[in-house]
Amino acid sequence: MTKVFNGQEFTYPVSTWLQMLNALEIYAAEALNSTERHKNNVMQLDNIQDVIDYDYTTNYPEKLTF
Numbered sequence: 001m002t003k004v005f006n007g008q009e010f011t012y013p014v015s016t017w018l019q020m021l022n023a024l025e026i027y028a029a030e031a032l033n034s035t036e037r038h039k040n041n042v043m044q045l046d047n048i049q050d051v052i053d054y055d056y057t058t059n060y061p062e063k064l065t066f
Contacts, residue, residue, distance in 0.1 A: 020066055030061040 002011040012020075038056045045051050 023064055027061050027064050034060045 001014050001017050002009055003017075004010075037059070038054075042051060042054055042056070045054065
């Protein structure tokens with residue numbers, strides 16, 4: 001199977017593409033879970049400074065590299 005990205009062609013066996021798609025699905029689900037936790041945490045805060053100081057960049061999965 002071939003995928004063109006940024007003008008470059010990548011050709012892998014279908015089994016490899018399926019592994020990559022599975023990893024992407026898991027990554028997306030974990031990232032969404034982190035976002036939802038952050039949203040819940042911020043909604044629980046009761047003063048502006050705590051909201052400003054809240055670090056919403058933590059606890060995300062490592063970015064995928066293919």
